[in-house]
Amino acid sequence: MPVLLYLLAAAVFAQGTSEFVLAGLLPAIAADLDVSLGQAGLLTSAFALGMAVGAPAMAAAGRGLSPRWTLTGFLTLFIVAHVVGALTDSFGVLFAARIVAALANAGFLAVALSAVTRVVPAERRARALSVILGGTTLALIAGVPAGAFVGSALGWRATLWAIAVVSLPALIAVLAATPTRPETGGRSGTAATLRRELATLRRRPVQLNLVLAILVNAATFCTFTYLAAIATGPAGLAEPAVPVLLGVFGVGAFLGVSAAGRFGDQHWQRLIALTGPLLALGWVVLALAAASPAALWLLALSQGALSFALGSTLIARIMATAHHAPTMSGSFATVALNVGAIVGPVAGGIAIEATGVRGPLVVSAALVLAAVFLGRIVPASRRLAETSTHR
Structure with missing residues (x-):
């Protein structure tokens, strides 16, 4: 794999840490800035919403520029937003800084994912994407626990400073190693227009993969968001064990991304057919066995994987089926990731209020089952229609 992919993964690691770590710092932020915990919680929602909205907007804005300058610009903006957030005493300024950081993160990830199509051949793209997405899983394993430790020891502002500092080497590396030629050949180039690229969204395979990715990611974050409540509730784990449990989930996530990278290019159909039903079954089993600490530890690893x-794998399929949108396909994948990250916790919150802490597990199972059903029935219906037409 090209060294550039690992440099991009380092930046994604810092950005993933920023996205997830704030949830553990909300009580300290609320107390320091004299706002309610619910108001402080808007910081996490704002980031996810900024990611979902910002990905296509930022990718479209930078499509006529070279990857070097778009990636460098987005990463610089991300760093500046964290510096501003660390310095401010105003919740409004911190809220705005989080939105700016989310927009920069969205733009960076969208361009980084699209850059994969330029630096690796088509038969190795799933593996290349797994390297970049591995930055997110490493953020869950190491970045978030480290950020939470720094925040508890030195204050939440120190965590924002740390994220900015960690991003600096990635900024220098991206500036030095990223290609300079614009993806489209310039704003007046002869490549596909923005309208033509967006028209890719009308293709059925692209639409199906987007929906499946949203459902699966929503299921993941539906339970992950409330895993601490499940652990300290039915399972009866002590609070100090929760970060370790989240780390176990992160280890599983890293193993899963690695497996997708290894098998996702040649055997993506088998991988989807195998992991979908197993994932749904795992959420059902965990809902039934949530009171068992042993089951929780084991399934945290397997469900993460x-x-x-x-x-x-679904992200790789979005990129593959949207190959006619070379500058925007990465933004499509980023939107799918973050719409799921918005929908999942909301659905889990509704379920936990209505049925208790097992509710998010049931919702996660239902979301994955819906994805499995759509993944089977839609292609089958299409093949049947094509057969009828040929007759």
Whole structure:
């Protein structure tokens, strides 16, 4: 794999840490800035919403520029937003800084994913994408726990400073190693227009993969968001064990992304067919056995692996089926990831209020089952229609 992919993964690691770590710092932020915990919680929602909206907007805005300058610009903006957030005493300024950081993160990830299509051949793209997405899983394993430790020891502002500092080497590396030629050949180039690229969204395979990725990612974050409540509730784990449990889930996620990278190019159909039903079954089993600490520890690892193996494979399929949108396909994948990250916690919150802490597990199972059903029935219906037409 080209060294550039690992440099991009390092930046995605810092950005993934920023996206997830704030949830553990909300009580300290609320107390320091004199706002309610619910108001502080808007910071996480704002980031996810900024990612979902920002991905296509930022990718479209930078499509006529070279990857070097778009990636460098987005990463610089991301760093500046964290510096501003670390310095401010105003919740409004911090809220705005989080939105700016999310927009920069979205733009960076969208361009980075699209850059994969330029630096590796088609038969190795799933593996290349797994390297970049591995940055997110490493953020879950190491970045988030480290950020939470820094925040508890030195304050939440120190965590934002740390994220900015960690991003600096990635910024220098991206500036030095990223290709300079614009993806489209310039704003007046002869490549596909933005309208033509967006028309790719009307293709059925692209639409199906987007929906499947949203459902699977929503299922993942539906339970992951409330895993601490499940662990300290039915399973009866002590609070100090929760970060370790989240780390176990992150290890599983890393293994899943690695598996998707290894098998996702040649055997993506088998990978989806295998991991989908197993993932749904795992959520059902965990809902039934949530009171068992042993089951929780084991399934945290397996569900993390299955969730990210399936999710990463679907992201690769979005990129593959949207190959006619070379500058925008990465933004399509980024939107799918973050719409799922918005929908999942909301659905889980509704379920936990209505049925208790097992509710998110049931919702996760239902979301994956819906994805399995759509993944089977839609292609089958299409083949049947094509057969009828040929007759």
